[in-house]
Amino acid sequence: MSDGGLELLALGPAGAAGLYWYLYRYYRNTDKSHAFERETQVEAKPVTGAENDRKVDEVKGTRNKRIEDDNVHDYRERVQRLGGDSS
Template sequence: MSDDGGLGLLLLGPAGATGLYWMLYRYYRNTDKSHAFERETKVEAKPVTGAEQDRKVDEVKGTQSKRIEDDNVHDYRDRVERIRGDSS
Protein backbone atom coordinates (compact mmCIF):
# COMPACT_ATOMS: atom_id res chain seq x y z
CA MET A 1 0.00 0.00 0.00
CA SER A 2 2.98 2.36 -0.39
CA ASP A 3 1.65 3.30 -3.86
CA ASP A 4 -1.13 5.41 -2.31
CA GLY A 5 1.38 8.13 -1.39
CA GLY A 6 2.69 8.24 -4.96
CA LEU A 7 -0.80 8.44 -6.40
CA GLY A 8 -1.69 11.34 -4.08
CA LEU A 9 1.48 13.14 -5.13
CA LEU A 10 0.60 12.64 -8.81
CA LEU A 11 -2.92 14.03 -8.26
CA LEU A 12 -1.54 17.02 -6.34
CA GLY A 13 0.08 18.40 -9.54
CA PRO A 14 -3.08 18.82 -11.66
CA ALA A 15 -5.11 19.92 -8.64
CA GLY A 16 -2.49 22.54 -7.73
CA ALA A 17 -2.31 23.78 -11.33
CA THR A 18 -6.11 24.08 -11.48
CA GLY A 19 -6.17 25.95 -8.18
CA LEU A 20 -3.39 28.32 -9.30
CA TYR A 21 -5.14 28.97 -12.60
CA TRP A 22 -8.45 29.76 -10.85
CA MET A 23 -6.73 32.01 -8.30
CA LEU A 24 -4.90 34.01 -11.01
CA TYR A 25 -8.05 34.24 -13.12
CA ARG A 26 -10.04 35.64 -10.21
CA TYR A 27 -7.22 38.02 -9.23
CA TYR A 28 -6.76 39.55 -12.67
CA ARG A 29 -10.35 39.46 -13.92
CA ASN A 30 -12.01 40.72 -10.70
CA THR A 31 -15.28 39.26 -11.91
CA ASP A 32 -16.87 39.67 -8.50
CA LYS A 33 -15.79 43.33 -8.25
CA SER A 34 -16.67 44.51 -11.76
CA HIS A 35 -18.56 47.75 -12.24
CA ALA A 36 -21.67 47.21 -14.33
CA PHE A 37 -21.89 50.60 -16.03
CA GLU A 38 -25.08 49.77 -17.92
CA ARG A 39 -26.99 48.87 -14.76
CA GLU A 40 -25.43 51.15 -12.16
CA THR A 41 -25.10 54.43 -14.05
CA LYS A 42 -28.02 56.56 -15.10
CA VAL A 43 -27.42 58.93 -17.99
CA GLU A 44 -30.00 61.54 -18.83
CA ALA A 45 -30.24 61.88 -22.61
CA LYS A 46 -31.40 65.18 -24.02
CA PRO A 47 -32.35 65.99 -27.60
CA VAL A 48 -29.63 67.48 -29.78
CA THR A 49 -30.30 71.11 -30.59
CA GLY A 50 -28.43 73.64 -32.66
CA ALA A 51 -27.71 77.26 -31.87
CA GLU A 52 -27.18 80.36 -34.01
CA GLN A 53 -23.42 79.73 -34.10
CA ASP A 54 -24.01 76.29 -35.64
CA ARG A 55 -24.35 77.24 -39.27
CA LYS A 56 -22.76 75.92 -42.42
CA VAL A 57 -19.70 77.92 -43.41
CA ASP A 58 -18.16 76.22 -46.43
CA GLU A 59 -18.55 73.16 -48.61
CA VAL A 60 -15.91 71.27 -50.57
CA LYS A 61 -16.99 68.72 -53.16
CA GLY A 62 -14.87 66.42 -55.29
CA THR A 63 -11.50 67.50 -53.95
CA GLN A 64 -8.40 65.66 -55.13
CA SER A 65 -6.00 67.31 -52.72
CA LYS A 66 -4.14 64.99 -50.37
CA ARG A 67 -3.45 67.71 -47.78
CA ILE A 68 -5.62 70.15 -45.91
CA GLU A 69 -4.90 73.77 -46.73
CA ASP A 70 -2.96 75.59 -43.96
CA ASP A 71 -2.35 72.45 -41.92
CA ASN A 72 0.39 72.52 -39.31
CA VAL A 73 1.49 68.90 -39.40
CA HIS A 74 5.18 69.69 -39.83
CA ASP A 75 5.20 72.75 -37.54
CA TYR A 76 5.20 70.71 -34.36
CA ARG A 77 6.82 73.49 -32.31
CA ASP A 78 3.92 75.79 -33.20
CA ARG A 79 1.33 73.15 -32.32
CA VAL A 80 2.74 72.24 -28.90
CA GLU A 81 2.42 74.87 -26.22
CA ARG A 82 4.73 74.43 -23.27
CA ILE A 83 3.25 74.77 -19.79
CA ARG A 84 5.30 77.24 -17.83
CA GLY A 85 5.00 77.06 -14.05
CA ASP A 86 5.64 79.89 -11.64
CA SER A 87 9.25 79.93 -10.49
CA SER A 88 8.40 81.86 -7.32
Protein backbone atom coordinates in the same frame (compact mmCIF):
# COMPACT_ATOMS: atom_id res chain seq x y z
CA MET B 1 3.26 3.38 -9.14
CA SER B 2 2.43 3.97 -5.49
CA ASP B 3 -0.53 5.98 -4.23
CA GLY B 4 1.79 8.81 -3.19
CA GLY B 5 3.04 9.21 -6.75
CA LEU B 6 -0.49 9.32 -8.14
CA GLU B 7 -1.46 12.06 -5.70
CA LEU B 8 1.64 14.02 -6.68
CA LEU B 9 0.70 13.75 -10.37
CA ALA B 10 -2.85 14.91 -9.62
CA LEU B 11 -1.49 17.90 -7.68
CA GLY B 12 -0.05 19.47 -10.87
CA PRO B 13 -3.32 19.91 -12.81
CA ALA B 14 -5.22 20.76 -9.62
CA GLY B 15 -2.63 23.40 -8.74
CA ALA B 16 -2.77 24.85 -12.26
CA ALA B 17 -6.56 25.04 -12.12
CA GLY B 18 -6.40 26.67 -8.70
CA LEU B 19 -3.84 29.23 -9.86
CA TYR B 20 -5.88 29.99 -12.95
CA TRP B 21 -9.03 30.54 -10.86
CA TYR B 22 -7.15 32.71 -8.36
CA LEU B 23 -5.66 34.92 -11.08
CA TYR B 24 -9.00 35.14 -12.88
CA ARG B 25 -10.77 36.26 -9.72
CA TYR B 26 -7.93 38.65 -8.81
CA TYR B 27 -7.85 40.49 -12.12
CA ARG B 28 -11.54 40.29 -12.99
CA ASN B 29 -12.82 40.89 -9.44
CA THR B 30 -16.37 40.75 -10.74
CA ASP B 31 -17.72 40.65 -7.21
CA LYS B 32 -16.20 44.08 -6.48
CA SER B 33 -16.69 45.85 -9.80
CA HIS B 34 -19.14 48.66 -10.43
CA ALA B 35 -22.12 47.59 -12.55
CA PHE B 36 -22.55 50.80 -14.54
CA GLU B 37 -25.54 49.56 -16.52
CA ARG B 38 -27.54 48.64 -13.41
CA GLU B 39 -26.39 51.27 -10.91
CA THR B 40 -26.25 54.41 -13.04
CA GLN B 41 -29.13 56.27 -14.59
CA VAL B 42 -28.39 58.46 -17.56
CA GLU B 43 -31.09 60.52 -19.17
CA ALA B 44 -30.62 60.79 -22.91
CA LYS B 45 -31.50 64.04 -24.61
CA PRO B 46 -31.80 64.73 -28.31
CA VAL B 47 -28.62 65.91 -30.01
CA THR B 48 -28.91 69.54 -31.05
CA GLY B 49 -26.40 71.99 -32.40
CA ALA B 50 -25.84 75.51 -31.18
CA GLU B 51 -27.77 78.29 -32.84
CA ASN B 52 -24.63 79.79 -34.34
CA ASP B 53 -23.35 76.50 -35.86
CA ARG B 54 -22.96 76.73 -39.61
CA LYS B 55 -21.48 74.49 -42.26
CA VAL B 56 -18.11 75.75 -43.44
CA ASP B 57 -16.73 73.27 -45.95
CA GLU B 58 -17.27 69.75 -47.20
CA VAL B 59 -14.62 67.26 -48.28
CA LYS B 60 -15.75 64.01 -49.87
CA GLY B 61 -13.45 61.07 -50.40
CA THR B 62 -9.69 61.20 -50.11
CA ARG B 63 -8.77 63.41 -53.00
CA ASN B 64 -6.57 65.68 -50.91
CA LYS B 65 -3.38 63.94 -49.78
CA ARG B 66 -2.51 66.70 -47.31
CA ILE B 67 -4.34 69.02 -44.97
CA GLU B 68 -4.59 72.54 -46.28
CA ASP B 69 -2.26 75.05 -44.54
CA ASP B 70 -0.35 72.39 -42.58
CA ASN B 71 3.05 73.33 -41.19
CA VAL B 72 4.83 69.99 -41.42
CA HIS B 73 7.78 71.28 -43.43
CA ASP B 74 8.06 74.65 -41.67
CA TYR B 75 10.23 73.27 -38.89
CA ARG B 76 12.07 76.53 -38.18
CA GLU B 77 8.82 78.43 -37.82
CA ARG B 78 7.20 75.82 -35.56
CA VAL B 79 10.14 75.13 -33.23
CA GLN B 80 12.07 77.93 -31.54
CA ARG B 81 15.09 77.68 -29.25
CA LEU B 82 14.65 78.30 -25.56
CA GLY B 83 16.82 80.96 -23.94
CA GLY B 84 18.65 83.95 -25.34
CA ASP B 85 21.14 82.08 -27.58
CA SER B 86 20.37 83.09 -31.18
CA SER B 87 23.06 80.94 -32.85
